[in-house]
Amino acid sequence: MNWRTALAVCGRDLRDAARNRGALVPAVAVPVVLAVLLPLLIVYLPALTRIPLTTFNWVEIFYRHIPPGVRERLGGLGPEATEFYALAVYFFAPLFLLIPAAASTVAAADSFAGEKERRTLEALYYTPASDAELLWGKTLAALVPGLGAAWFAILAYTGVINAVGWTRYGLLPLPNLAWVLMAGLLLPAAAVFSVALTVVVSAKARTSRGAQQVAGVVVLPAVALLVMQSFGVVYLGWGLVLGLAAVFSGLAWLLLALAARTFRRENAVLYS
Amino acid sequence: MYNKAGGCVREGVAAAADPGVSAGSAEGPAIEASGLVGRYGSTVALDGLDVHAERGEVLGLLGHNGAGKTTLVRILGCLLLPHAGEARVLGRDIRDPAARREIRRRIGVLPQDPGLYDRLTAAENLFSHGLLYGLSGPTLARRVDGLLELVGLQGVRRSQVGTFSGGMKKRLAIARALVNDPELVFLDEPTTNLDPEAAHAVHGHIVALAAQGGRTVVLCTHNLNEAERLCRRVVILRQGREVASGSPQELERRFRGARRAEITVRSLDEAALKAVRSAPGVAGVEVAGPKCLRLELAGEGGLPAAVAALVAAGAEVTRAVDVQPTLEDVYLRLASGGDAGPDGEPWPGGGPGSGWGGSAGRGGGGRR
Ligand SMILES: Nc1ncnc2c1ncn2[C@@H]1O[C@H](COP(=O)(O)OP(=O)(O)O)[C@@H](O)[C@H]1O
Ligand SMILES: [Mg+2]
Numbered sequence: 001m002n003w004r005t006a007l008a009v010c011g012r013d014l015r016d017a018a019r020n021r022g023a024l025v026p027a028v029a030v031p032v033v034l035a036v037l038l039p040l041l042i043v044y045l046p047a048l049t050r051i052p053l054t055t056f057n058w059v060e061i062f063y064r065h066i067p068p069g070v071r072e073r074l075g076g077l078g079p080e081a082t083e084f085y086a087l088a089v090y091f092f093a094p095l096f097l098l099i100p101a102a103a104s105t106v107a108a109a110d111s112f113a114g115e116k117e118r119r120t121l122e123a124l125y126y127t128p129a130s131d132a133e134l135l136w137g138k139t140l141a142a143l144v145p146g147l148g149a150a151w152f153a154i155l156a157y158t159g160v161i162n163a164v165g166w167t168r169y170g171l172l173p174l175p176n177l178a179w180v181l182m183a184g185l186l187l188p189a190a191a192v193f194s195v196a197l198t199v200v201v202s203a204k205a206r207t208s209r210g211a212q213q214v215a216g217v218v219v220l221p222a223v224a225l226l227v228m229q230s231f232g233v234v235y236l237g238w239g240l241v242l243g244l245a246a247v248f249s250g251l252a253w254l255l256l257a258l259a260a261r262t263f264r265r266e267n268a269v270l271y272s
Numbered sequence: 273m274y275n276k277a278g279g280c281v282r283e284g285v286a287a288a289a290d291p292g293v294s295a296g297s298a299e300g301p302a303i304e305a306s307g308l309v310g311r312y313g314s315t316v317a318l319d320g321l322d323v324h325a326e327r328g329e330v331l332g333l334l335g336h337n338g339a340g341k342t343t344l345v346r347i348l349g350c351l352l353l354p355h356a357g358e359a360r361v362l363g364r365d366i367r368d369p370a371a372r373r374e375i376r377r378r379i380g381v382l383p384q385d386p387g388l389y390d391r392l393t394a395a396e397n398l399f400s401h402g403l404l405y406g407l408s409g410p411t412l413a414r415r416v417d418g419l420l421e422l423v424g425l426q427g428v429r430r431s432q433v434g435t436f437s438g439g440m441k442k443r444l445a446i447a448r449a450l451v452n453d454p455e456l457v458f459l460d461e462p463t464t465n466l467d468p469e470a471a472h473a474v475h476g477h478i479v480a481l482a483a484q485g486g487r488t489v490v491l492c493t494h495n496l497n498e499a500e501r502l503c504r505r506v507v508i509l510r511q512g513r514e515v516a517s518g519s520p521q522e523l524e525r526r527f528r529g530a531r532r533a534e535i536t537v538r539s540l541d542e543a544a545l546k547a548v549r550s551a552p553g554v555a556g557v558e559v560a561g562p563k564c565l566r567l568e569l570a571g572e573g574g575l576p577a578a579v580a581a582l583v584a585a586g587a588e589v590t591r592a593v594d595v596q597p598t599l600e601d602v603y604l605r606l607a608s609g610g611d612a613g614p615d616g617e618p619w620p621g622g623g624p625g626s627g628w629g630g631s632a633g634r635g636g637g638g639r640r
Contacts, residue, residue, distance in 0.1 A: 002406075004403075004406070004408075005403070005404060005406070008400065008403035008404055009404070011400070011403075012389070012392070012400040012403075015392060015396065015400070016389055016391050016392060019391040019392075019432075020391060118387070118389075118390070119385040119387045120387040120388065120389055121387070122346075122351070122383045122385065122387055123381070123383055123386075123387040123388075123401075123445075123448070124387075124404075125351050126349050126350075126351055126376060126379075126381040126383070127376060127401070127404040127405065128373050128374075128376040128377040128404065128405060128406075129404045130373060265351065266351070266352055266353045
């Protein structure tokens with residue numbers, strides 16, 4: 001395993017993707033929508049329409065499940081500020097776990113299957129780059145848009161939330177420990193896992209679209225987290241973030257080790 | 273022995289010595305394979321093939337679509353593993369995983385589908401490919417320059433490949449196959465789907481790269497002129513098996529079949545026809561037109577005897593020629609699956625492709 005070769009594979013994929021609107025659009029659009037538009041909409045909608053957020057059933061359910069400890073800490077705030085804080089810091093957090101999966105899916109699904117479709121894979125397989133170097137190079141290349149988009153989204157979101165929080169309630173809710181751990185550990189781990197899974201599917205798939213469909217399942221854990229949290233089953237504090245980061249790191253490591261052991265170009269599907 | 277001097281690539285390529293490339297280039301023939309079997313699912317693409325190529329020779333693989341040429345390149349190029357059989361490429365065993373990587377490092381392949389990155393420029397395509405061979409920096413940059421010069425694409429080096437014509441893409445892909453200065457180059461149908469002008473340019477590049485001392489070239493084609501012009505030896509494949517091999521001239525001689533002649537007369541009547549049929553040394557007569565006869569000759573004196581018989585019968589002979597068999601005749605007979613035994617073959621009929629396709633006639637006398 002030579003990292004220079006893996007980086008060469010990665011570099012070419014990135015250069016190619018940078019000129020491909022199909023791969024760029026989700027990497028830019030997903031964080032903008034999730035991190036900026038959605039929170040703004042939800043925060044300002046009640047103010048504009050004069051309907052309190054708690055009339056929306058799902059927010060109400062979520063709000064009722066805020067642990068007593070957190071509620072106490074927020075005790076001095078009015079109900080509107082508490083609600084804002086809970087939404088901003090907890091409710092939206094799992095959405096950021098969706099970003100790497102969503103923004104990298106196109107690139108990851110394209111990694112091998114796209115080269116099959118465009119018939120460039122055979123020339124690549126004739127090079128002395130090892131199977132592991134190809135796998136790592138392509139995984140790295142597909143990670144870049146996903147992680148980049150997620151980190152960019154977190155920065156933008158922090159800015160938006162602090163701006164709104166400061167002007168309306170005199171609050172600067174972010175970052176807190178859970179968010180730092182999420183950005184630094186959980187997001188990378190989850191991103192490596194979802195991207196590696198999609199790249200492995202892509203190596204087996206005949207078309208990029210086929211790989212995308214199968215790889216769609218990688219968003220499920222994040223969706224599950226969102227749903228569970230809104231029903232009060234879990235709460236995204238730093239403990240849970242650390243635990244999830246450990247789980248995803250383990251899964252990602254297992255997946256990559258398994259893939260490096262089993263992926264052989266000799267057995268790979270060459271063409272669609 | 274690996275003499276790069278005098279080659280056209282030299283300016284750009286010879287400047288850099290490849291680590292590991294020259295090591296061991298003297299061991300044995302370039303390709304030594306026996307009993308290769310390759311299958312895709314239930315499709316048998318190679319059916320026990322033996323191949324041999326000396327260092328420095330240009331070997332032609334001739335055969336219709338589906339004969340197994342590309343599959344052979346994929347196996348020898350260490351992309352697929354054979355289901356049976358043994359092979360050594362550049363002296364290394366293709367079944368040994370470490371050797372496979374080493375072989376890939378020392379060969380260059382122009383796949384049948386050039387497979388270039390359309391969104392990258394010509395120079396980027398070559399450069400990014402070179403990086404995968406462990407080349408880098410100014411060495412690689414110089415080599416890319418030299419290769420772009422060689423294939424005449426220096427002027428469009430910064431253009432995205434998606435804007436290129438088919439001929440330009442093939443030329444760029446040939447340059448890419450040379451980026452690691454390989455000892456052995458596989459060219460899979462380099463001129464298929466090119467217009468004559470582009471094909472001519474590609475021929476020039478192949479001649480140039482084959483002229484470099486020590487470089488072995490394996491050329492897959494169904495273009496007879498190409499094979500006759502470029503290859504020292506050809507192997508004719510059909511349904512994954514060799515049906516004949518040798519130099520183009522050797523094959524023409526060996527598979528010439530019955531000698532043939534064509535005679536044109538001013539007017540043809542029954543008496544003349546009868547006379548020529550019974551002439552000594554004439555084995556068969558076919559009326560090819562109102563004034564034209566095609567003869568199958570049994571011996572040396574056949575043509576003069578036929579002319580004499582015609583004149584004696586009162587016919588006025590305006591033209592009489594011996595028809596030389598060509599590699600094309602040989603190829604059409606062998607690759608299309610007709611009776612492939614040397615000699616005793618009816619006039620080669622049909623065009624390329626006749627008899628190929630649905631017929632399951634595997635084997636039918638094809639193997640000698
Ligand atoms: N990727 C593939 N999947 C399934 N069958 C294939 C594949 N490639 C080639 N074949 C089959 O293998 C046989 C040999 O094909 P190929 O090696 O491409 O021949 P050639 O290059 O001489 O045209 C053909 O019957 C072809 O249909
Ligand atoms: Mg072919």
